[in-house]
Amino acid sequence: MKNVFAILSFIAGTLTASAQDWPNIKRYQEANSKLAAPAAGQKRVVYMGDSITDFWIVNDSTFFAANNYIDRGISGQTTGQMLLRFRQDVINLKPAVVVILAGINDIAENNGPSKIEDVAGNIFSMAELARVHHIKVVLSSVLPANKFPWRPSIIPTEKVTILNNMLKDYAAKNNMVYLDYFTAMADDKRGLPANLSKDGVHPNLEGYKIMAPLAKAAIAKALAKK
Incomplete structure (x- = not known):
């Protein structure tokens, strides 16, 4: 019985902590505090995203190290x-460019059902916050996906396409860069093929190798914008 109470107490504590820091601001709090301001002339780049960004640095850390990119992805967000x-x-990290890759977990209903317009709106709000602070914006397409291993009842294919079209249109209207991973990676069923992913959602190293030069080109294009 004591073991049961201990387990329940641990679960309750974990849920309370999660509820108190729902956006998981503490995840990078220490790393952010240790990060010096950009040197004069340095064009810092921050990647904001979910597990696809979070796992990128794990799968290909040299890409981030070689380019002085900063990864701020959090899985599941x-x-x-x-x-x-x-x-x-x-x-607060004072980057020159932010690369935003987001939306697939909203479509997967990780925090409950969401209207696709609200998902796009959250991304637009991030882009607008960046612009106010003189940060150039790269809006990434959601990667292709036609299934969720953790939520098989949801078929994401159409919503991914709709969201990507909204992001592309917004970027064009607001002089921002649209980074199209989808076209480069989708198979004929608008999914992520087995050679680029084990689960149809998260890229493997081969998938990230396709994404890397596309991201670098988009960053260069963003930096060149007036």
């Missing part, structure tokens, strides 16, 4: 959570 931590994990 929705756009609402990212928006809440955007100041701490992006604005």
Whole structure:
């Protein structure tokens, strides 16, 4: 019985801590505090995202190290959570460019059902916050996906396409860069093929190798914008 109470107490404590820091601001708090301000002339780049960004540095750390990119992805996060931590994990780091990749977990209903317009709105709000702080914006397409291993009842294919079209249109209207991973990675069923992913959602190293030059080109394009 004591073991049962100990387990229940641990679970309750974990849930309370999670509820108190829903956007997980503490995840990068220490790393952010140790990060010096950009040197004069340095064009710092921050990647904001979910597990696809979070796992990128694990799968290909040399990409980030070689380019002095900063990874601020958190696995499982929705756009609402990212928006809440955007100041701490992006604005306060004073980057020249932010690369935003978000939305697939909203479509997967990780925090409950969401209207696709609200998902797009959260991403637009991050972009607008960046612009106010003179940070150039790269809006990444959601990667192709036509299944969720953790939520098989949801078929994401159409919502991914709709959201990407909204992001592309917004970027064009607001002089921002749209980074199209989708076209480069989708198979004929608008999914992520087995050679680029084990689960149809998260890229493997081969997938990230496709993404890397596309991201670098988009960053260069953003830096060149007036």
